Amino acid sequence: MAVFTLNINGQKKEVDVDPGTPMLWVLRDHLKLLGTKFGCGIAQCGACTIHLNGTAVRSCSLPVSSVGEDKVTTIEGLSEKGDHPVQKAWIEHDIPQCGYCQAGQIMSASALLLNNSNPSDKDIESAMNGNICRCGTYTRIKSAIKTAAKTQ
Amino acid sequence: MTKVITTQDRRSFLKVSAAAGGGILIGFNWLLGCTPSAEQVKSMPEEWYNINGFLKIGDNGLVTIMSPNPEIGQNVKTSMPMLVAEELDVDWKDVMVEQAPLNTDIFTRQLAGGSQSIRQSWESLRTTGATARQMLILAAAKTWDVPPEEITTENGKLVHSGSGKEAGYGEMASAAVDIPVPDNVPLKEKKEFKIIGTSRKNVDGHKIVTGQPLYGIDTYEEGMLVAMIIHPPAFGMSLKSIDASEAKNMAGIKDVFTFETFGSDEKRGSFDISAFPHLIAVVGESTWQVMQAKKAVKAEWEKTGDQTVPFHRSGREWSVNFPAGLESTEMYMQKMKDRDAQGGETVREDGNPRENFDKATKILERTYTAPHLAHNCMEPMNFFAHVTSDKAILKGPIQTPEFLEETASDRLGLPLEKIDIQMTRMGGGFGRRLYGNFLIEAAIISKKVNAPIKLIYTREDDMTAGTYRPAYLATYRAGLDADNNITAFQVRMGGMSESPLFANRFPAGALDHYLAENWSIDTNITHGAFRAPRSNFSAGVEQAFLDELAEEAGKDPIDLRLELFEKAKNQPVGENNDYDAERYAGVIKLVREMSNWDTPPENVHRGMAAYYCHNSYVANVVDLVMDGNKPVIEKVYCAVDCGIVVNPDAATNMIEGGTIDGIGHALYSELTFIDGVPQQKNFDKYKLIRHSEAPKSIEVQFVKNDIDPTGLGEPPYPPVIGALANALYKATGKRIYDQPFIKHLS
Ligand code: FES
Ligand code: FES
Numbered sequence: 001m002a003v004f005t006l007n008i009n010g011q012k013k014e015v016d017v018d019p020g021t022p023m024l025w026v027l028r029d030h031l032k033l034l035g036t037k038f039g040c041g042i043a044q045c046g047a048c049t050i051h052l053n054g055t056a057v058r059s060c061s062l063p064v065s066s067v068g069e070d071k072v073t074t075i076e077g078l079s080e081k082g083d084h085p086v087q088k089a090w091i092e093h094d095i096p097q098c099g100y101c102q103a104g105q106i107m108s109a110s111a112l113l114l115n116n117s118n119p120s121d122k123d124i125e126s127a128m129n130g131n132i133c134r135c136g137t138y139t140r141i142k143s144a145i146k147t148a149a150k151t152q
Numbered sequence: 153m154t155k156v157i158t159t160q161d162r163r164s165f166l167k168v169s170a171a172a173g174g175g176i177l178i179g180f181n182w183l184l185g186c187t188p189s190a191e192q193v194k195s196m197p198e199e200w201y202n203i204n205g206f207l208k209i210g211d212n213g214l215v216t217i218m219s220p221n222p223e224i225g226q227n228v229k230t231s232m233p234m235l236v237a238e239e240l241d242v243d244w245k246d247v248m249v250e251q252a253p254l255n256t257d258i259f260t261r262q263l264a265g266g267s268q269s270i271r272q273s274w275e276s277l278r279t280t281g282a283t284a285r286q287m288l289i290l291a292a293a294k295t296w297d298v299p300p301e302e303i304t305t306e307n308g309k310l311v312h313s314g315s316g317k318e319a320g321y322g323e324m325a326s327a328a329v330d331i332p333v334p335d336n337v338p339l340k341e342k343k344e345f346k347i348i349g350t351s352r353k354n355v356d357g358h359k360i361v362t363g364q365p366l367y368g369i370d371t372y373e374e375g376m377l378v379a380m381i382i383h384p385p386a387f388g389m390s391l392k393s394i395d396a397s398e399a400k401n402m403a404g405i406k407d408v409f410t411f412e413t414f415g416s417d418e419k420r421g422s423f424d425i426s427a428f429p430h431l432i433a434v435v436g437e438s439t440w441q442v443m444q445a446k447k448a449v450k451a452e453w454e455k456t457g458d459q460t461v462p463f464h465r466s467g468r469e470w471s472v473n474f475p476a477g478l479e480s481t482e483m484y485m486q487k488m489k490d491r492d493a494q495g496g497e498t499v500r501e502d503g504n505p506r507e508n509f510d511k512a513t514k515i516l517e518r519t520y521t522a523p524h525l526a527h528n529c530m531e532p533m534n535f536f537a538h539v540t541s542d543k544a545i546l547k548g549p550i551q552t553p554e555f556l557e558e559t560a561s562d563r564l565g566l567p568l569e570k571i572d573i574q575m576t577r578m579g580g581g582f583g584r585r586l587y588g589n590f591l592i593e594a595a596i597i598s599k600k601v602n603a604p605i606k607l608i609y610t611r612e613d614d615m616t617a618g619t620y621r622p623a624y625l626a627t628y629r630a631g632l633d634a635d636n637n638i639t640a641f642q643v644r645m646g647g648m649s650e651s652p653l654f655a656n657r658f659p660a661g662a663l664d665h666y667l668a669e670n671w672s673i674d675t676n677i678t679h680g681a682f683r684a685p686r687s688n689f690s691a692g693v694e695q696a697f698l699d700e701l702a703e704e705a706g707k708d709p710i711d712l713r714l715e716l717f718e719k720a721k722n723q724p725v726g727e728n729n730d731y732d733a734e735r736y737a738g739v740i741k742l743v744r745e746m747s748n749w750d751t752p753p754e755n756v757h758r759g760m761a762a763y764y765c766h767n768s769y770v771a772n773v774v775d776l777v778m779d780g781n782k783p784v785i786e787k788v789y790c791a792v793d794c795g796i797v798v799n800p801d802a803a804t805n806m807i808e809g810g811t812i813d814g815i816g817h818a819l820y821s822e823l824t825f826i827d828g829v830p831q832q833k834n835f836d837k838y839k840l841i842r843h844s845e846a847p848k849s850i851e852v853q854f855v856k857n858d859i860d861p862t863g864l865g866e867p868p869y870p871p872v873i874g875a876l877a878n879a880l881y882k883a884t885g886k887r888i889y890d891q892p893f894i895k896h897l898s
Pocket of ligand 1: 046059
C-alpha cells in the first residue's frame, strides 16, 4: 500500500492503495466516483475512459502510480451542471439506450473535440473506435458529435 | 370516449392504500429515487398522496409514476409511464418517474423479455391512469357538490364550467385517496392522445450523461465487501479441489470458499440455468484486491460425467441432459451436419412436399450455419446481496425478478416475503439477465460471509461462463417446376441444443407443399435466450434462401415475396399461420418505396429482407460498397409496423440499435470452443461491431395505423441479417452460408 495525492476534477484527493491499482478502481472503489464504468479491464471497450491532461485514456489500464500530478477529469467533472456541449448534444439526440457505455463515449468525444473542433466522419470513427456500444447507438453518436462541434 | 371494463385488479388498489394507511405522506427518502422528466419545472411538493400503486400526486400537482418493468435499455422507464400520464391527463413536464419495487400483488409481469413490456401493459397502464383521473374527478364532485359527469380535466386541472370552479390535481389529491376505486373507467379514443405518439426524452438521460450511479454495479453500501467467482476453465469440467492458502493471506482478502449455486436435489426454476453451478468465491475489501487474489487460488478441475437436471415451471416438469465431454466447435459443427443429413422430426406438413420434390424440374438446396454468441452486456453480470438470518436484500440488474424471488427463497431457506429484490437500471440484458444465477451466487456468498457483498464478474467470467446463443444449422430446399413455380418447400433446423425453427411462420401458409422439420443435439455448453431468440438465426437464413430462390426463378426478390403474401392472404394454406400477410406485405411495400427499389442508386450493392417476430414487422434494404474485402454499409432502410408508436424518437433509436446489433453479430461475432474452452475471453478476441463499421446512415419509417402497440427490443435485429447477406452476394458474386460473414470475405 502507498499514499497517492491525485488531482481529480480540480480537487486534491488522497488514497492509500496498492500502487498497481488501476485508476478505474481507485475512482470507483475508493473515491466513489461511479460514473466511470468497468467493461473489459483490458483497454478494449472504452467504458472506463477518463481524461488525463485533456487526453482520453482507459482508466482500467492506468495504474494509479503512473498518474502523478496529472490532471484527471472524469464524467462527473466534465461540467458542473451536465451542460458540456457534448452532454447537451447527447440529450438532444436522446442517445442512451441502456446507457452503460455512454460516459465513456462522452469522455472520448469531448477529448476529440478538445483537439479537433471540426472533426470529419473519419476523425470521429478513429477517435471513437475504442468505445463499444452493444446497444448500437453509433449513428446517433456521430450526429451528436457534429452537433456538439457546432455549438461548442 | 370508449367505455372499457377496468382490468385493474381492485384488490391491488385496496391493498396499497391499506398498506400505506390511506392518504398519507410518504417519507422524504421516497424522493431520492425519483427521476424528474427532462422538461420538469415544478419544484418538489410538501406532501405526496398515494392514489394507487402506480402513482402518487404531490400537493402542488407534481406526479410520480412508477415504472413497473425492469429497464434494460428498451426505454420502458419512459414509455410505460407515458401510458399512465396520457390517461391521467397531466402535462408530461409535471411527471417524475420512479422504478417500482418488485411487488407482484400490485404489478403484473415485472419482466423484461420477448419485447412484451409495452404490448402487455397497453391496456392496464392506461386504465391505471384513467382510474386515478376518475378518482380525482369524484373527489372534486364531492367537494364542489356537483355531478361528476360535468367535470372535465385538462393537463392536470379539474374544471367545472357550470360553476366556474377549478382545481389543480394537487389540491384534490388528498381527497382522492379516500375515494373508493371506480370499476368501469372510460379510456381515451386514440385520436385524443396528447402524449402517446409524441417523442419524449429518456427520463434517465441527464443522469446517464452526467455519470450518476444508476446501475447495479454502482451499488456501494456501508461495510460492503466485493466478491468474485472462479469457475472451471472449460465446459465439461468441474471443480475437484482448491488450495486457497496463498490467496487468503493476501491484503484485503476476507475469505475464499467453494459453494453450489443450486441444491443438488432441488428442482430448478426454468431460468435457473448456470454454466457452472459449483464455484469458488473470493471475497475481499476492494475489487482490485479480489482480482489479484483470484489469480493466486490454485484449483484442480476434473471432467464432469453425464448429467440430467430437473426443471419446473407453473406445474410443468422436464429435464435437460448435459452430456459428458469436452466439445470443440469444429467437432460439433460436423456433428450438426451429420445430424441434419439424417432428417428431422416433422412438425408441419402441408400438401405433398415429399412427392413433389421427386417430380421437381429443379431443386435448390442450401445449408446455413451460425456460431455460438456471448451476450456481452456492457455492464458485466453483478449483484448486491445482504442476507441475514431473517431477511435478504438483493439489488441489481435482473430481467426476471419475479422468478428469482422463488429460487432465492428456496436456496436461502427464507419465506418469500423476506426476499426483497430491488431492480436497478441495467447495462444491457439481451436475454442474459433472464438467467439470474449471479443473483443466487451473490445471496449465497453474502450469507456465508455474513456481510453485504457485491458480486462482480470480470469480462472474462462474463464471456466464458455464459448462457449463450446456441450454434445453429438450417437446411432449406425448394423444388421448382419447368415454369419456375415453387412446387415443394422444405426447412429443417437444429442446434446445440435447440432448434431455431418456427414452423408456422412465413413462408408456411403461402406454399401448397410445405414441410418443416426439427432436431437438436445435447451439449454441455449452456445456452439460453439471446435478443430475438431463434429468430436471430431463422430470419437471416430464410431471407437469404428466398433471395437465392427468387434469382433461380428469375424474379425480383420483392415481387416474389409479395406474390407469396398475396397467396397467404387470399388462399392461406394450413392453419395456425403465425403472421398477418397484409401487414407483412405492408412493410415490404414501404421499404420498396423508401429505398427507391425499382430505380436503385448506382455503385451500391443492395439486398432486402423482411421478417415478423415478437408481434412486430420489419423490412430492410441494405446498401453497401466494398473497400477491398471490407464491406462499408452506406445505408440501411427500415420499414416497421409495430402498431401505434408510443414514443417515436425512442422507437427509432431502438430500431437503429437493433439494426446495428444484427449486422454486427452476423458479420463479425462468434464464440468458438476447443476442448470445452471458450477461445474468446474478452473484446481483444471477441469481435463486436465498432463505430467505423456501423452503417453510415439508417432511415426508419413506421407504418401508420391504429393497432395496439407491440415491442421493438427484438424485431429489428433478425431481418437485417438477411438483407446484409443478400447485399454481400450482390457485392461479391458469392453467397455466404456461414456466419460470421467476415471470415468468408477474404
Ligand atoms: S474497462 Fe477499460 S477499456 Fe474496457
Ligand atoms: S447504450 Fe447500451 S452499451 Fe451503449
